[in-house]
Amino acid sequence: MRGAEEHSALDPPKDDSILLTARDVTVRFGSVIALNGFTADIPRGVIGLLGPNGAGKSTFIKASLGLIPRDGGTISVGGLDPQTQSLRIRDDIGYMPEHDCLIPNVSAVELVSYLGQISGMGKRDAMQRSHEVLDFVGIGEERYRLVKSYSTGMKQKAKIAQAIVHDPSLLFLDEPTSGMDPNGREEMLDLVRRIGATGKTIIVSSHILQEVERVCEHAIIISDGRLVRDGKMGALMAGEEGLFSITVRGDAKALELFVRALGEACEIVKKVDEGIKQIVLSARGCGNGKRIFALAMEHGVQVRSYTPDKMSLEDVFLQAFQGGGSDGH
Amino acid sequence: MGINPIEYRAWKGVRSAQKSRLYVIARSVFRHKIRSIGVIALLALGFLLLHAFQIIFTVIAPHESLDAQTMYDYMGTGGTFAIFAILLAAVVTSDLIADDRANSSFVLYFSRAIKVRDYLAGKTSAALLIMSLLCAIPPVMVAVASMVTQTGDDYAGSAEVLGRTMVAGALATVFFVPYGLMMSSLTKRKSYAAVGTFMSFFVMIIVAEIFAEFDPAWRIISPADSISFSLSWIFGVDMPPYVDGWALAGFMTAFITVPAAVVYLRIKKQVVGG
Numbered sequence: 290m291r292g293a294e295e296h297s298a299l300d301p302p303k304d305d306s307i308l309l310t311a312r313d314v315t316v317r318f319g320s321v322i323a324l325n326g327f328t329a330d331i332p333r334g335v336i337g338l339l340g341p342n343g344a345g346k347s348t349f350i351k352a353s354l355g356l357i358p359r360d361g362g363t364i365s366v367g368g369l370d371p372q373t374q375s376l377r378i379r380d381d382i383g384y385m386p387e388h389d390c391l392i393p394n395v396s397a398v399e400l401v402s403y404l405g406q407i408s409g410m411g412k413r414d415a416m417q418r419s420h421e422v423l424d425f426v427g428i429g430e431e432r433y434r435l436v437k438s439y440s441t442g443m444k445q446k447a448k449i450a451q452a453i454v455h456d457p458s459l460l461f462l463d464e465p466t467s468g469m470d471p472n473g474r475e476e477m478l479d480l481v482r483r484i485g486a487t488g489k490t491i492i493v494s495s496h497i498l499q500e501v502e503r504v505c506e507h508a509i510i511i512s513d514g515r516l517v518r519d520g521k522m523g524a525l526m527a528g529e530e531g532l533f534s535i536t537v538r539g540d541a542k543a544l545e546l547f548v549r550a551l552g553e554a555c556e557i558v559k560k561v562d563e564g565i566k567q568i569v570l571s572a573r574g575c576g577n578g579k580r581i582f583a584l585a586m587e588h589g590v591q592v593r594s595y596t597p598d599k600m601s602l603e604d605v606f607l608q609a610f611q612g613g614g615s616d617g618h
Numbered sequence: 619m620g621i622n623p624i625e626y627r628a629w630k631g632v633r634s635a636q637k638s639r640l641y642v643i644a645r646s647v648f649r650h651k652i653r654s655i656g657v658i659a660l661l662a663l664g665f666l667l668l669h670a671f672q673i674i675f676t677v678i679a680p681h682e683s684l685d686a687q688t689m690y691d692y693m694g695t696g697g698t699f700a701i702f703a704i705l706l707a708a709v710v711t712s713d714l715i716a717d718d719r720a721n722s723s724f725v726l727y728f729s730r731a732i733k734v735r736d737y738l739a740g741k742t743s744a745a746l747l748i749m750s751l752l753c754a755i756p757p758v759m760v761a762v763a764s765m766v767t768q769t770g771d772d773y774a775g776s777a778e779v780l781g782r783t784m785v786a787g788a789l790a791t792v793f794f795v796p797y798g799l800m801m802s803s804l805t806k807r808k809s810y811a812a813v814g815t816f817m818s819f820f821v822m823i824i825v826a827e828i829f830a831e832f833d834p835a836w837r838i839i840s841p842a843d844s845i846s847f848s849l850s851w852i853f854g855v856d857m858p859p860y861v862d863g864w865a866l867a868g869f870m871t872a873f874i875t876v877p878a879a880v881v882y883l884r885i886k887k888q889v890v891g892g
Contacts, residue, residue: 376636384725391726407730408731409634453626
């Protein structure tokens with residue numbers, strides 16, 4: 290018996306923020322190499338696992354759960370090897386698979402309670418907890434209906450409910466918004482955010498960059514089974530030092546003169562005409578900005594914004610795939 | 619969602635031991651099966667045709683003690699007992715693995731702290747429990763009824779036969795389940811598994827009949843005959859002279875262990891080997 294007062298395998302140690310490490314992990318399915326020397330240190334928090342379809346995201350999750358054997362390398366989850374110590378790890382892991390996997394001929398409350406019991410909860414405890422988590426994910430009276438009658442969105446919610454019923458420390462969510470409508474996606478992302486706020490580590494696998502950008506603190510970009518780039522979201526999306534984004538508005542003629550004058554004062558990297566008498570410039574070497582404001586005043590244009598240049602996750606992703614990967618992949 | 623959304627709350631309970639979780643699976647499968655119309659119908663019909671008359675006959679017919687030959691005649695001859703056991707095994711085991719394959723729900727089990735052998739043990743225990751309701755418990759009831767109403771004093775002899783009856787019931791309970799599970803693991807459709815189980819037993823019976831024309835020893839490849847021969851050995855009554863005891867033991871062992879191994883390896887391969 291494992292008492293609740295005992296420390297779980299994945300409880301945070303005081304001096305270590307890394308929960309999961311992978312070193313040169315290789316997984317093959319016949320001639321297909323799903324993970325090809327994948328190496329990463331995954332910290333605690335809400336982590337985005339990004340990559341195109343077939344990149345190896347789901348394979349990495351399954352290898353971390355010990356559901357598939359590795360052909361090489363090591364994985365450590367809270368200091369434990371999922372291949373040889375899977376049972377010790379799995380009580381503290383919740384997994385929401387990408388594909389349809391729910392048992393169709395039972396109600397959600399029966400299913401979640403049943404899986405809670407398999408995770409070691411007592412019968413009464415599991416039933417009470419299943420009602421709690423179904424309330425949390427937003428499945429109301431529908432919980433008494435057979436799962437086979439559920440919409441895709443409700444199935445996704447039931448899948449996340451079964452993943453959290455036993456209160457795991459680490460949660461793997463494989464494409465949690467797959468097949469959901471915009472409202473459903475919002476609700477799912479909100480759930481992820483709220484679970485993450487309780488201090489749990491959540492690894493969200495997705496190929497939808499905007500979702501990861503919104504909920505994750507750290508991102509890992511994977512392609513062809515290898516790490517392409519990783520880091521804290523802020524650091525990944527930070528632009529080049531000294532590069533600023535400037536939005537100016539004014540008459541076409543004034544804007545043209547302003548851009549010409551600015552080009553003489555500093556280096557313009559990018560210019561986007563937004564077509565409403567407004568242009569967005571990326572420029573470097575403009576100093577502290579006083580010169581820009583002076584030029585704007587001189588040419589009669591209005592500076593709408595002046596901020597350090599920041600990339601979107603999409604830019605990071607595209608840049609990573611254009612040869613900027615941390616391992617040169 | 620209301621103004622104050624329901625927040626995530628931690629669970630503060632105590633987990634059960636990992637090894638005991640197979641009982642959760644067994645209990646769930648048993649509850650599901652015992653409510654199934656097909657299982658209820660087969661159990662009721664089987665009890666009526668195989669056991670009810672035997673219990674009544676045993677109670678009203680005067681007898682000195684519980685007799686091994688009587689118990690063998692009741693359980694091991696005629697083939698009706700075996701046919702009902704085959705039918706029940708086909709119905710009970712058909713969906714146990716096929717449905718999980720069809721729903722891809724293995725991952726829900728094996729992402730938790732449970733091993734393939736625990737999963738299989740849970741499913742098998744439930745199937746065995748249902749099978750015992752037809753194959754083991756009623757014969758024991760018949761034996762107990764006979765002992766209670768016996769006119770003689772040889773209770774030790776009767777108790778021995780009761781023990782043999784328990785062993786015979788256990789064998790009849792176990793014999794068909796691994797094969798049914800194997801068929802269930804080979805397909806995603808429970809109907810294919812059920813029909814496949816029943817038909818493959820039938821094919822074995824027919825093949826045994828054909829080859830028995832040349833050599834009666836071939837009868838051991840018929841599941842109905844092989845279980846009948848085994849019961850004759852358990853009850854200590856005369857086995858037909860053409861039956862080789864070692865060949866029978868080999869067939870019975872293989873019939874139980876090979877399908878069990880196939881099921882285990884298939885699930886292990888699908889779940890762990892991707």
